[in-house]
Amino acid sequence: MRPRQEASYKGTYGRIVIVAGDVHFGGAAIMSATAAVNAGAGLVTVATAAANHAPLHARLPEAMVCTWDDALLPELLARADVVVVGPGLGDGAAAHVVLELVLATVTTPQTLIIDGSAIDLLATGGDAQTHTEQTVWTPHSMEWQRLSGIPIAKQTVSQNQEFAATIPGLVVCKGAPTVTLDGQRAIANSTGGPAMATGGSGDTLTGVLAAFIGQFGFSIEVVAAAVWVHSAAADRVAATHYVALPTKVSAELGTLMHELADSDTTEEEEQ
Numbered sequence: 001m002r003p004r005q006e007a008s009y010k011g012t013y014g015r016i017v018i019v020a021g022d023v024h025f026g027g028a029a030i031m032s033a034t035a036a037v038n039a040g041a042g043l044v045t046v047a048t049a050a051a052n053h054a055p056l057h058a059r060l061p062e063a064m065v066c067t068w069d070d071a072l073l074p075e076l077l078a079r080a081d082v083v084v085v086g087p088g089l090g091d092g093a094a095a096h097v098v099l100e101l102v103l104a105t106v107t108t109p110q111t112l113i114i115d116g117s118a119i120d121l122l123a124t125g126g127d128a129q130t131h132t133e134q135t136v137w138t139p140h141s142m143e144w145q146r147l148s149g150i151p152i153a154k155q156t157v158s159q160n161q162e163f164a165a166t167i168p169g170l171v172v173c174k175g176a177p178t179v180t181l182d183g184q185r186a187i188a189n190s191t192g193g194p195a196m197a198t199g200g201s202g203d204t205l206t207g208v209l210a211a212f213i214g215q216f217g218f219s220i221e222v223v224a225a226a227v228w229v230h231s232a233a234a235d236r237v238a239a240t241h242y243v244a245l246p247t248k249v250s251a252e253l254g255t256l257m258h259e260l261a262d263s264d265t266t267e268e269e270e271q
């Protein structure tokens with residue numbers, strides 16, 4: 001976490017494009033974008049099914065919106081610092097087409113975060129290679145089983161590392177605990193808990209990851225920090241709520257990040 005610099009503008013903090021939300025899963029797109037905005041991303045655009053356009057605008061005016069077939073999307077993707085693909089993308093014909101566009105367009109040094117339906121589409125149809133080493137995979141156990149072929153019961157860190165080493169970038173194996181892997185190093189997360197076991201927690205994590213990479217760069221440390229902050233925000237909600245609803249977790253991010261950035265500055269000043 002770093003405080004924001006005086007000499008900066010919205011472009012300094014990351015251009016994020018989130019490709020998400022078919023007609024059934026508009027909430028996934030909204031939750032991902034809400035998290036990205038609250039975690040400090042400079043500019044957020046959501047590419048989604050037409051049915052989600054107006055709800056997203058009404059719910060989150062900070063985000064821009066276009067549809068998957070918008071003629072502007074290829075250029076938006078090419079100019080992005082970080083692209084998220086997959087939350088609630090579904091497996092319809094349009095999802096296949098837009099995933100192909102994303103995979104063909106996003107290249108190093110851009111970051112590509114692959115989640116949810118996009119992991120499933122690649123597990124069943126394509127190969128798991130991308131054009132950027134700066135890829136972050138965010139599977140839950142079943143998505144990881146589909147992609148890696150490792151049955152859930154055999155998903156040990158060493159088994160997971162072996163497959164992680166064969167695909168580009170980092171893998172965030174979500175669970176209790178979530179473990180971030182790069183094929184060699186593994187970082188187990190220390191925050192979070194069962195109050196997060198509710199639809200949309202993973203969708204929210206994609207937005208936090210995108211915002212962190214957009215602001216602080218791509219590395220295993222930044223990815224693990226985003227995982228930690230997302231679950232730490234959920235812990236705060238869970239301190240007074242039975243379930244850590246993703247929208248409440250996103251609302252908690254701003255205060256938590258303010259405190260973390262502030263405490264880092266204080267430590268630096270004291271040294």
Ligand SMILES: NC(=O)C1=CN([C@@H]2O[C@H](COP(=O)(O)OP(=O)(O)OC[C@H]3O[C@@H](n4cnc5c(N)ncnc54)[C@H](OP(=O)(O)O)[C@@H]3O)[C@@H](O)[C@H]2O)[C@@H](O)CC1
Nearest residue numbers: 025026027028086087088089090116117140141142199200
């Ligand atoms: N509001 C919205 O718009 C929302 C939209 N969403 C979007 O929906 C899309 C589909 O995502 P998905 O995760 O719901 O479905 P899928 O990939 O089929 O996984 C479920 C299967 O895996 C199994 N399973 C085993 N272990 C598991 C584990 N640890 N965690 C989870 N599952 C586990 C599980 O076993 P069972 O429960 O049947 O025993 C079941 O057989 C995706 O794009 C997502 O972004 C959601 O985020 C919800 C809110």
Ligand SMILES: Nc1ncnc2c1ncn2[C@@H]1O[C@H](COP(=O)(O)OP(=O)(O)O)[C@@H](O)[C@H]1O
Nearest residue numbers: 140174175176193194196197199200201202203
């Ligand atoms: N028992 C648990 N302990 C810690 N974290 C959990 C627990 N259950 C769920 N989570 C977290 O919730 C998220 C679930 O992700 P995912 O299944 O992709 O959600 P969705 O697709 O519904 O948004 C992950 O970040 C995971 O670590």
Ligand SMILES: [Mg+2]
Nearest residue numbers: 116140202203
């Ligand atoms: Mg998910």
